[in-house]
Amino acid sequence: MAADALIKTTPVTNDIAVDLVGVNKWYGDFHVLRDVNLTVKRGEKIVICGPSGSGKSTTIRCINRLEEYQKGRIVVDGIELTNDLKRIDEIRRDVGMVFQHFNLFPHLTVLENLTLAPIWVRKTPQKDAEEIAMHYLKRVKIPEQANKYPGQLSGGQQQRVAIARSLCMAPKIMMFDEPTSALDPEMVKEVLDTMVQLAHDGMTMLCVTHEMGFARQVADRVVFMDRGEVVEINTPEAFFTNPQHERTRLFLGQILH
Amino acid sequence: MSDAASTAFVRTQEARSLPAPLTVRGAPAWLKENLFSTPMSGLLTLGSILLILWIVPDIVRYLFIDAVWSAPDGAACRAPGTGACWAYVARKFSFFMYGSYPRDEVWRVDLTLVLGAALVVWLLVPRIPRKALGSLLFFVVYPVVAFVLLRGVAGVLPVVETNLWGGVFVSLLVATVGIVVSLPLGIVLALGRRSKLPFVKFVCVVFIEFVRGVPLITVLFMANTMLPLFVPQQWTPDRLLRPLIGISLFAAAYMAETVRGGLQAMPKGQFEGAMALGLGYWQMMRLIILPQALTTVIPGIVNSFISLFKDTTLVAIVGIFDFLRAVDTARLDPVWAGPTISTTGYVFAAIFYWVFCFTMSRYSQMLERKLSAGRRR
Numbered sequence A: 001m002a003a004d005a006l007i008k009t010t011p012v013t014n015d016i017a018v019d020l021v022g023v024n025k026w027y028g029d030f031h032v033l034r035d036v037n038l039t040v041k042r043g044e045k046i047v048i049c050g051p052s053g054s055g056k057s058t059t060i061r062c063i064n065r066l067e068e069y070q071k072g073r074i075v076v077d078g079i080e081l082t083n084d085l086k087r088i089d090e091i092r093r094d095v096g097m098v099f100q101h102f103n104l105f106p107h108l109t110v111l112e113n114l115t116l117a118p119i120w121v122r123k124t125p126q127k128d129a130e131e132i133a134m135h136y137l138k139r140v141k142i143p144e145q146a147n148k149y150p151g152q153l154s155g156g157q158q159q160r161v162a163i164a165r166s167l168c169m170a171p172k173i174m175m176f177d178e179p180t181s182a183l184d185p186e187m188v189k190e191v192l193d194t195m196v197q198l199a200h201d202g203m204t205m206l207c208v209t210h211e212m213g214f215a216r217q218v219a220d221r222v223v224f225m226d227r228g229e230v231v232e233i234n235t236p237e238a239f240f241t242n243p244q245h246e247r248t249r250l251f252l253g254q255i256l257h
Numbered sequence B: 001m002s003d004a005a006s007t008a009f010v011r012t013q014e015a016r017s018l019p020a021p022l023t024v025r026g027a028p029a030w031l032k033e034n035l036f037s038t039p040m041s042g043l044l045t046l047g048s049i050l051l052i053l054w055i056v057p058d059i060v061r062y063l064f065i066d067a068v069w070s071a072p073d074g075a076a077c078r079a080p081g082t083g084a085c086w087a088y089v090a091r092k093f094s095f096f097m098y099g100s101y102p103r104d105e106v107w108r109v110d111l112t113l114v115l116g117a118a119l120v121v122w123l124l125v126p127r128i129p130r131k132a133l134g135s136l137l138f139f140v141v142y143p144v145v146a147f148v149l150l151r152g153v154a155g156v157l158p159v160v161e162t163n164l165w166g167g168v169f170v171s172l173l174v175a176t177v178g179i180v181v182s183l184p185l186g187i188v189l190a191l192g193r194r195s196k197l198p199f200v201k202f203v204c205v206v207f208i209e210f211v212r213g214v215p216l217i218t219v220l221f222m223a224n225t226m227l228p229l230f231v232p233q234q235w236t237p238d239r240l241l242r243p244l245i246g247i248s249l250f251a252a253a254y255m256a257e258t259v260r261g262g263l264q265a266m267p268k269g270q271f272e273g274a275m276a277l278g279l280g281y282w283q284m285m286r287l288i289i290l291p292q293a294l295t296t297v298i299p300g301i302v303n304s305f306i307s308l309f310k311d312t313t314l315v316a317i318v319g320i321f322d323f324l325r326a327v328d329t330a331r332l333d334p335v336w337a338g339p340t341i342s343t344t345g346y347v348f349a350a351i352f353y354w355v356f357c358f359t360m361s362r363y364s365q366m367l368e369r370k371l372s373a374g375r376r377r
């Protein structure tokens, strides 16, 4: 199947979670994103992979406006991203993001990390926020760590706290930027398990990751990026067994040895 | 086979932990490690001991043994060989404390100081609860109460004009106002300097760089002569208010740079983590960034407070009668004139400033330890 057939832009309807249309971004003279098109349906799991520096992080960071882009259109959950700060905040509330380096708040306890945004952004009463927080801490299997500070947890535990923190905002879409690549090998599994569970619960997910096992297991589609452009989009099955583009084959050859 | 049996080893019992030998614990070990670890350090230790033996007895003799503790006038202090004249300090104590504030009204100053001290303790001692109420009282209610008590309100409390104010209480007033105004103003300036809005940034940069490039004395003179030019005649700021404004702005510019250092040191991930959760700019700053940034720069902040506290002595040059000025004036009293009077006054002033500055320094160290405990790895 040709990649072009899949990346055709689709009209905005209710079952589209994220729509990137012809997104271009420059850092000075450096063209980081070149005409990126991607439509993510509700409930879909997308894995984005590609060599270092190919623009994977930049792409998903444009979706919640941690990065600006100069050309193109991004629509998230029916709301088009503009320079309007209100809209940006509205989108950020609905889009959870998990970072490579967790970005937990070290001066707050785990529980406070989880309740902060619900209390201040969603105006949830503190008691309810704490109840929700404990619910998600149980789901990521570390309720007993609620009153510790992030610095007292292992990397894997911290990343699970970060996932729970995003979930507390009841996001419609979750984005992951290499969530396991800063972890020691023995902790990768616990984080991936949490993500698999989340996928089974029907969350719309965009994951930048090189965990190909995870991609095979949960992804609906795999996006391969190189030098700022989307090179190939395919089902995991087709992507791994029958890559279409020369660059995809080269990349897969490198990471799957 | 026998070869493998003799090299392989499997521990079957846990090794016992033994008490450390005398070479690593106890007084002799401590002495050796800390004072005589090398010949050079031994030499330095001996040298320091000699230096202490040489200086300290003279100081003790001057301050305590030969000191005059009570006397009706300066005669006793004029006797040859006497040390510090504490009798003089005792006699002038209320002048040092209150300047020319009417003696019948000094209870108002005392009450203000006691209230202020109580609120400061409330805010600074971590164990005392309800900090929010304490802050409200200290930052909103207390300034009004203090103003009414110190200056008075016609008809209720006799008005005491500020040209009668003086001594320790004016020094504390200037320092407190400077500290309380400079920290929030400094934070705002620091945020402004990092702002994306060009105009805000420009104003903050110009203000900070201008004030930092000018000596405090100049700022005080400018506040004294220029502030009245900016406002209508009938609103001319009080002569004590002018240096208060000057010193607060001066301290705020330095504070801004200290705070900016803390903001600069914050990892980008903290901003992104907060933004990704949908926190607005002010929420992010207040809840995530500033608590951490300010914690990391506590030493710098307290350093600014300490210099500000000592810089309050400069308000004397625009005619404010602060503590040091009171000490300086009192020594001219002919009743007490004598060779030790000036020294005694200045030693007393030095002790006063040292006690306050050292307390601030210790408090900041305690705070740092408390805030960093368990939070960061």
Ligand SMILES: Nc1ncnc2c1ncn2[C@@H]1O[C@H](COP(=O)(O)OP(=O)(O)OP(=O)(O)O)[C@@H](O)[C@H]1O
Pocket (backbone or CB within 6 Å): A027, A030, A032, A050, A051, A052, A053, A054, A055, A056, A057, A058, A059
């Ligand atoms: N702030 C910046 N200024 C200039 N160039 C940047 C900046 N941030 C990223 N880049 C460049 O943009 C390109 C894409 O970066 P991006 O972080 O999206 O890559 P990535 O695909 O996520 O790579 P990795 O796998 O290493 O995380 C890289 O070449 C990077 O050097």
Ligand SMILES: [Mg+2]
Pocket (backbone or CB within 6 Å): A056, A057, A058, A177, A178
């Ligand atoms: Mg990246």
